[in-house]
Amino acid sequence: MPTQPGFRYRRSAVTEARHGQERVVAVRRRPRRKLIGVLVVIVLLVPAGLLAAKSLYGTMSGTVADPELVAEAPASPSPSLNPNDPFDGTPAARYLPAEQGITLPTPAKAGQWAAKDVGAVLTKTKAVLLSARTDPKVLGGDPTNYVDTLAPNVREPVKKEIVSGTDTLGYVTNLGAGYSLAAPIRAVGSLAVTTGSLDQLVVRSDVVWIYPLKGPLPEESTGAGVRLVVLHTVESYEWYPSKGFADEDQGARPGPGERAVFNADCPKYLKGALALPATPVQDPIKGNENVFVATTPLTSFPTGC
Template sequence: MGDPFAGLDTSWAKAAERRAVRANRFRRLGGLLRRRRRGGGSRGRRRLLLIGGIAAAAVVASFGLSFLLKRGPFDGTPAEDYARGVAGIGLPAAAAVEGFTAGQVDDALRQVRAALVAARLDPRMLTGHDPAALVALLAPQQRESVSGWFGDPRQHGFATFVDPAARLDADEEPRVRGTVTYNADTADGRPTLHVLTNFVWVYAFAGDGLAAPYAAVHDQLRWDFPAGQGMWLGTGRWYVTHMDCDALRHGLLSPMRQAKIKAGIQFKDPRDYLDAGHTMDVTNTCDG
């Protein structure tokens, strides 16, 4: 596909698109984070998720006339080559690791894939704002704390609620790219399998007045499987890009609108933020 930013006319450069990127991280307190803690095992211990920090980034890009022509929402972006929906969640081959058989690793990987689908792709989550399918996959001791995150900006780190005022493009599945890896160690005296996921989720939107027909989330999560205790959502970092800041503050995903564009300094190509290899060390214009 052609590059929508190629051949940029200077008359269009005056109408710059502000693409904001919000970044956050969370961490899980106690339990598995404190290795070999004194006082015995972790059974029945409550684990909580918590915001760890906020960074900031501004990305300003100019439109070329070719971008304004009606084309696919992902044309000219890295996402045009990404897989559609669940096909983008590839799993590595399962092998035995310390404390876990190959079968147990395979089962954990499949649980993580089911959680990613429930969190980022299932319409019940995206537009129905119903987290029940995801919460049910987690260890019983963690369900209450994770449930309390929905409807809060923190949920962007692990799940997507689309703004009811926005409209997903019915002809386009979310585009997905990333990786899944795993390792094992001992935490609190218990063998623990860690599944590490790093994905970009790019959602197409329809409607008038959009600065760009998509918004995206990049997340890096650790899913923990302490032997015999189910699946726990562990640590995570993420950022959201090409989105509406007002919606974001309410825990909702919506694309940036032309009416909210502010001219400014031009930074690097904003499409870089759609790359799963992009650093999580970004800055945040939403609070600026």
């Protein structure tokens, strides 16, 4: 059966972080085009330069206190934190487990896609995301469960990129050696649907994933959220209609995406894994609460690293 070429661009903004110190780096993959029986799918990664980052801190306003009175005033005691709850004292304390924290829009007809089909694609895309970011085997370094959710003709090239480290975190979440989950992952975010030029459905996700990690951490590190790594991903997946496209084109196809991270170890992040900062941090969340909010732009994550 004749088919239109399916293609994919993927951008990933890699944010390296140590205690809120990040640098955003953009990379772009060239378009991939598949003609049935003619071309082999090839995915390339090409650096595209550095993205500018902006500070989270806005303009401060209000009256200026008398420095002598401030010096005399007793300091407000910090609330004690529950040592068994890594989310305590952070915005994530009120967040739901990842599966419940990602909301879907009400399905509506889009192009040639009926509302019920749009709803089915939204549900499948959410499953793909959960597999990529929360599946225990994927977190441990085996991407098979995620790769199996993709369209057949993109599975092999995507798996090669993940395993090679070319853009591991652009597709899935891996935990660094010696790290495991201290509690279930929490998330907040949503999905949205549009149609592409070939009448494919394009599902865009915007999700903040909060990983409570158990593993190496300097003894001097203290404060709320000290064991939380925050990963904000903006990703898209494309779904092609069955009419005019081959069977191997059917399923989720990774599209454009970018990400940013907070309170993570820079060297390990660059190698495609999440881990806690190797240098001591104190009160990492204080003043950086906006990193937990899905509407916070990725370029507004704290700068540096």
